[in-house]
Amino acid sequence: MPSSKNPAIEDYLKTVYSHTEWQPDPITPSVLAGKLGVAPSSVTEMVKKMAAQGLVSHVPYGAVRLTDAGTVQALAVVRRHRLIETWLVNEMGYGWDEVHDEAEILEHAISDRLLEAIDARLGRPLRDPHGDPIPSADGVLAREPSLLLAEAPAGHTGTILRISDRDPEVLRELDESGVGPGIELEVTDASAARILATARVAGRAVDLELAREVAAAIWVTA
CATH class of the missing domain: 2.30.30.90 (Ferrous iron transport protein A (FeoA))
Structure with missing residues (x-):
């Protein structure tokens, strides 16, 4: 499986995943550009790159969807983000309104070893401070209706x-x-x-x- 240790690709994967996590409509390139704050032409090039790596499926002017491989990598980024947010609130004294931007930065830098230590320290939490489910290390995510x-x-x-x-x-x-x-x-x-x-x-x-x-x-x- 291709690895996406590229922070830009990780941001794309997480954004595509997050768009459909709580509602059913797939994300379009124009919406993706708006959410990421980049030019539509940049989205076009990046989506082509991600499709070549087998991370997304896309037809011109159509929606962008994660492949199975893309979903696995997106959930890994989501896991890092949500565990970091939980750690910042529970251990570092941050308010739940202050952690999103910090986690956006740290999620790309944290090692798997440190993430595992944080998860263990926090008692393997199932949800972050905002109630978002935290994927397990093997990509399992608990959802309720x-x-x-x-x-x-x-x-x-x-x-x-x-x-x-x-x-x-x-x-x-x-x-x-x-x-x-x-x-x-x-x-x-x-x-x-x-x-x-x-x-x-x-x-x-x-x-x-x-x-x-x-x-x-x-x-x-x-």
């Missing part, structure tokens, strides 16, 4: 599984309310521009009023 809080009907009761880490401000807002992965909540009103819910935080009921864009960053058990 879920839905977006923004799409949950009134009366739906579930546990928060995952909160997107793309907007640190959203993470800070939720943290102030004590809301995070593992918190149980019930949607009380889903008809307005904002989602109303009651959460159980530290044994007490907390009423939440969330903008739909915030609720669209939260996944709960189905």
